[in-house]
Amino acid sequence: MSDESDYYMDDSASDNYYDDDDDEMVDGTQDSDRESSPASEGEASDDDAFGVELSAAALGKVKRKSYEVNFETLSDAAVDRLMNKEAEHVAGIFGLEPSTALLLLRHMAWNKERLIEKYMDNPEAVRKDAGILAAPPLAPTSSSSSAGVRRSARRANSVQPSAPPSTPFMCPVCCDDEPPNTYALACGHAFCSTCWETYLHTKVREEGEFTVRCMDSDCKLLADDAFIARVCSKEDSKRHHELVSRNFVGNSSQYKFCPLPGCSYTISCPSAASKSSLMTIVPTVKCPENHVFCFGCSLDQDHRPLICHVSKLWLKKCQDDSETANWIKSNTKECTKCQSTIEKNGGCNHMTCKKCKNEFCWVCMGPWAEHGNAWYTCNRYEEREGVEARDAQSKSRASLERYLQYYNRWANHEQSARLSLDLYSKTEKKMEEMQTTSNLTWIEVQFARKAVDEVFKCRMTLKWTYAMAFYLAKGNEKELFEDNQRDLEKAVEDLSELLESPIDPDNIPVLRQKMTDKTVYVLKRNEILLDDTAQGYLDGRWKWNADAAILNEAE
Amino acid sequence: MSAISTKRLQKELAEIRKGCPAGITLLEADDLAVWFLSIEVLGESVYKGEVFSLRFKFGPRYPIESPEVVFVVDNTHQAPIHPHVYSNGHICASILGSEWSPVLSTSAVCITLQSMLASCPKKERPTDNDRYVRTAPLSPKDARFQYHDDTV
Numbered sequence: 001m002s003d004e005s006d007y008y009m010d011d012s013a014s015d016n017y018y019d020d021d022d023d024e025m026v027d028g029t030q031d032s033d034r035e036s037s038p039a040s041e042g043e044a045s046d047d048d049a050f051g052v053e054l055s056a057a058a059l060g061k062v063k064r065k066s067y068e069v070n071f072e073t074l075s076d077a078a079v080d081r082l083m084n085k086e087a088e089h090v091a092g093i094f095g096l097e098p099s100t101a102l103l104l105l106r107h108m109a110w111n112k113e114r115l116i117e118k119y120m121d122n123p124e125a126v127r128k129d130a131g132i133l134a135a136p137p138l139a140p141t142s143s144s145s146s147a148g149v150r151r152s153a154r155r156a157n158s159v160q161p162s163a164p165p166s167t168p169f170m171c172p173v174c175c176d177d178e179p180p181n182t183y184a185l186a187c188g189h190a191f192c193s194t195c196w197e198t199y200l201h202t203k204v205r206e207e208g209e210f211t212v213r214c215m216d217s218d219c220k221l222l223a224d225d226a227f228i229a230r231v232c233s234k235e236d237s238k239r240h241h242e243l244v245s246r247n248f249v250g251n252s253s254q255y256k257f258c259p260l261p262g263c264s265y266t267i268s269c270p271s272a273a274s275k276s277s278l279m280t281i282v283p284t285v286k287c288p289e290n291h292v293f294c295f296g297c298s299l300d301q302d303h304r305p306l307i308c309h310v311s312k313l314w315l316k317k318c319q320d321d322s323e324t325a326n327w328i329k330s331n332t333k334e335c336t337k338c339q340s341t342i343e344k345n346g347g348c349n350h351m352t353c354k355k356c357k358n359e360f361c362w363v364c365m366g367p368w369a370e371h372g373n374a375w376y377t378c379n380r381y382e383e384r385e386g387v388e389a390r391d392a393q394s395k396s397r398a399s400l401e402r403y404l405q406y407y408n409r410w411a412n413h414e415q416s417a418r419l420s421l422d423l424y425s426k427t428e429k430k431m432e433e434m435q436t437t438s439n440l441t442w443i444e445v446q447f448a449r450k451a452v453d454e455v456f457k458c459r460m461t462l463k464w465t466y467a468m469a470f471y472l473a474k475g476n477e478k479e480l481f482e483d484n485q486r487d488l489e490k491a492v493e494d495l496s497e498l499l500e501s502p503i504d505p506d507n508i509p510v511l512r513q514k515m516t517d518k519t520v521y522v523l524k525r526n527e528i529l530l531d532d533t534a535q536g537y538l539d540g541r542w543k544w545n546a547d548a549a550i551l552n553e554a555e
Numbered sequence: 556m557s558a559i560s561t562k563r564l565q566k567e568l569a570e571i572r573k574g575c576p577a578g579i580t581l582l583e584a585d586d587l588a589v590w591f592l593s594i595e596v597l598g599e600s601v602y603k604g605e606v607f608s609l610r611f612k613f614g615p616r617y618p619i620e621s622p623e624v625v626f627v628v629d630n631t632h633q634a635p636i637h638p639h640v641y642s643n644g645h646i647c648a649s650i651l652g653s654e655w656s657p658v659l660s661t662s663a664v665c666i667t668l669q670s671m672l673a674s675c676p677k678k679e680r681p682t683d684n685d686r687y688v689r690t691a692p693l694s695p696k697d698a699r700f701q702y703h704d705d706t707v
């Protein structure tokens with residue numbers, strides 16, 4: 001019970017203590033701003049500018065740090081509005097029904113410019129490809145024409161439920177001769193309502209498909225959203241809508257879904273929309289459910305300060321067994337004849353391969369015949385082959401050691417961050433203890449909790465700094481980076497130690513002062529490190545070593 | 556079997572019993588969900604004189620979903636040697652997958668396959684036959700076919 005109330009109070013408490021640097025996105029208020037002032041936005045040119053406008057507005061509210069990005073949360077309804085806006089724009093240019101424009105845009109994977117270009121060129125071909133009824137005769141329209149003028153003259157893909165035709169009708173799918181109700185798209189291929197429903201259900205639910213064709217075998221006509229909404233059940237129609245907006249968001253580089261399962265928020269982050277921007281920024285974003293993820297690579301954690309490309313390299317290196325291979329290389333030798341892998345675990349240097357019975361010397365890798373009875377010593381060090389074999393081995397040993405050095409530190413911070421849940425509950429107990437043994441109030445003991453928060457955050461940063469250091473090329477820049485890393489690490493470990501230390505009831509005010517000071521210091525160190533790396537990306541200061549050499553070329 | 560598929564299959568069966576398209580004969584349909592039909596190419600073709608047997612399996616969602624159709628391969632039957640037919644009898648034809656329409660029927664599928672055979676200029680197995688047959692799923696409906704060539 002106390003847990004819940006603590007969580008609730010925590011936010012307000014920490015907000016009072018320190019300025020929270022995470023609230024640059026203010027959802028809702030901006031949505032309503034946008035809605036209330038459509039007239040002020042330029043009619044033709046505002047579409048692309050609108051994400052930018054919003055972030056500019058956000059900028060005014062909270063000062064952004066160099067390692068943070070502006071982003072905005074979009075609700076489902078906001079995504080719908082964006083989607084419809086695109087459709088209306090296209091509809092306005094070509095004098096189409098917005099529902100038709102939607103189908104066209106989906107057909108072109110939401111590439112509006114390409115659609116406009118192609119449609120200008122040959123509207124009939126585009127319509128045919130997209131599964132849309134041949135255009136009704138239209139006066140040529142210019143792009144300046146505003147939407148909503150010629151709508152009445154246009155036809156959409158769907159028609160009202162047609163009355164069963166006068167001739168004896170039999171549904172060609174289920175062979176029902178007297179269906180209670182039939183539907184047809186504009187192509188006129190009528191089927192009974194049950195079959196349509198089952199068909200749409202199968203498409204939407206089983207196949208996860210949102211483009212649904214007429215059931216007739218030769219008919220390519222697509223069902224538009226209104227038709228689908230009318231014919232299928234509420235759930236199916238909802239799912240269809242979901243698929244449609246997923247498709248829209250998925251095809252747009254400036255929007256992304258929160259990758260956490262079951263979360264339906266969309267984040268808009270125009271500054272991280274281009275691939276090249278990801279070489280200089282790490283767009284860490286947070287959805288309203290507090291799911292932190294990277295807008296660039298959808299990794300479900302904050303991988304600052306390391307950019308997406310390199311963190312991917314690192315994660316892959318940690319995951320795949322390239323390091324196993326490395327271990328084998330460092331700790332085993334291959335039979336000089338049959339190349340079987342051999343690990344020597346004792347005995348003399350006279351090796352006899354189990355497989356091919358080849359006899360050789362473990363030290364110089366030369367044939368044993370020349371060694372006579374010098375079983376434990378080999379004085380044939382000068383042989384070229386032997387020297388080469390040893391060189392290659394020591395190289396791979398060094399590389400493995402280097403990797404393990406960084407990996408161990410990385411894993412250590414990850415482990416500690418994972419243990420922070422434990423630390424939370426321990427700290428919780430301490431905070432209770434402090435309240436009973438001293439006259440501090442609940443609010444006044446929150447400093448301990450804030451300290452745990454900060455430790456967790458900084459450990460995440462530290463973790464990724466080790467991955468970054470692994471890939472940074474040697475030089476002054478790397479040394480400066482490692483200085484910052486060392487300062488932060490020291491500060492974090494000090495604060496950790498303080499958190500773990502037992503409480504002396506007489507010294508609580510001192511402890512409180514100390515811990516608060518340390519927390520602020522850690523926070524500052526973290527900021528300095530993140531700020532410096534972010535600035536370094538912008539200045540092109542970071543050079544990568546051979547393990548991430550592709551990135552140097554890309555720059 | 557759902558109500559829709561039963562009704563539809565009974566209707567199709569009745570029509571096929573009334574009269575099949577030329578070159579196609581119903582062999583067996585004791586079980587409404589599994590039918591066997593024989594198919595041969597009439598007129599000049601590389602399969603002149605050969606008779607093949609097709610097995611149709613209808614799921615409960617037929618005809619919304621396509622039936623599973625394979626050439627029977629056993630002691631007495633062989634799959635035709637054709638660039639779209641694997642030696643285990645699986646057929647790579649878009650109408651059995653992504654191009655399926657609920658309006659298509661058993662006889663429509665037979666006719667399509669018949670013309671697929673008739674237009675084949677040269678008896679050849681698919682290029683990836685061995686690989687596919689080794690790893691093929693039990694039902695071709697679970698295979699992910701790439702339909703690349705609709706000229707044959």
